[in-house]
Amino acid sequence: MKPAPFAYHAPERVADAAALLNEFGDEAKVLAGGQSLVPIMALRLARFEHVVDLNRVDELRGIERTNGTVRIGAMTRQADIERDPTVAEAIPLLAKATPFIGHFQIRNRGTIGGSLAHADPAAEYPAVAVALDAEFEVTNPGGTRAVPADEFFVSTFMTALDTDDVLSAIRFPVWNGRCGFAVEEVARRFGDFALTGAVCAVELDGEDKVARSAIGMFGMGSTPLRATDAEAAMAGASVIGLDLEEVGRTAAAQTDPPDDIHASATYRRSVGAVVVARALRRAIEEAQRG
Ligand SMILES: Cc1cc2nc3c(=O)[nH]c(=O)nc-3n(C[C@H](O)[C@H](O)[C@H](O)COP(=O)(O)OP(=O)(O)OC[C@H]3O[C@@H](n4cnc5c(N)ncnc54)[C@H](O)[C@@H]3O)c2cc1C
Known part of the structure; x- marks a missing residue:
């Protein structure tokens, strides 16, 4: 099947993505790697008038270590996390969990932000985030706020994200010793x-x-x-x-x-x-x- 028709938006800044979500409310949905959203739309399990594609938002990508924390942009691909030396050294649990996600074709497109925002209770990344007390950076037109992992996951496929929220990054504390x-x-x-x-x-x-x-x-x-x-x-x-x-x-x-x-x-x-x-x-x- 094919998805129902929708308007496609491809912003280049997080602020513009958040503004689009704010404008269209629950008629809009963010597209990351598409590995969960596209099948849902193609099977018409859900229908959205507007799709806001984050793939051109460069500021949402990247892995950065500062002091005791590693910050990973929400649009960082799972395959990049799997191969990243900083992740392997500083957050081994995340590195070890990644190969369990589907198959490599899925990890080539799937993003860490998509996996966390999708909130499948059987997914690996949400469990890593909860175990390590990760912190979620959430951006909307009003600014950016931090949400602790234990408050982010509300129920099956439900999170603390509001309709105009973009999950922008996740911060993982580094374990030493x-x-x-x-x-x-x-x-x-x-x-x-x-x-x-x-x-x-x-x-x-x-x-x-x-x-x-x-x-x-x-x-x-x-x-x-x-x-x-x-x-x-x-x-x-x-x-x-x-x-x-x-x-x-x-x-x-x-x-x-x-x-x-x-x-x-x-x-x-x-x-x-x-x-x-x-x-x-x-x-x-x-x-x-x-
Ligand atoms: C055959 C198959 C097997 C799989 N097996 C596994 C598995 O074993 N383990 C596992 O964990 N996953 C598995 N997945 C899912 C895969 O990991 C997806 O990559 C992931 O669930 C969603 O990531 P995505 O980047 O593709 O997000 P998308 O599909 O693009 O989006 C998923 C949802 O998150 C929202 N979203 C995405 N990014 C953001 C953001 N930055 N801010 C706000 N909302 C956002 C979207 O609006 C959508 O509701 C599988 C998928 C397939 C097709």
């Missing part, structure tokens, strides 16, 4: 959206005790989830003798996974616990090596 990072997921086929998955970061002190940890889960609820109970259970604990399977079960117990044609809630909770345990084990091993 004896750190390890791992991503685990279970999908029916490689490249499919995950049935359940986990992204984990662990920092160890000099005595192999957990100085801090971050566990993000996806496919386990209507938003990406932070396993705060499991993180609390690990805080200060020595990794020797730490029962990671129990930590995984604690993480899964805090979720309310969907029951759908792809998997039952019981399956997701049971496999989700295993996925968390596996990711934590790999993250801890990496931290010990470093």
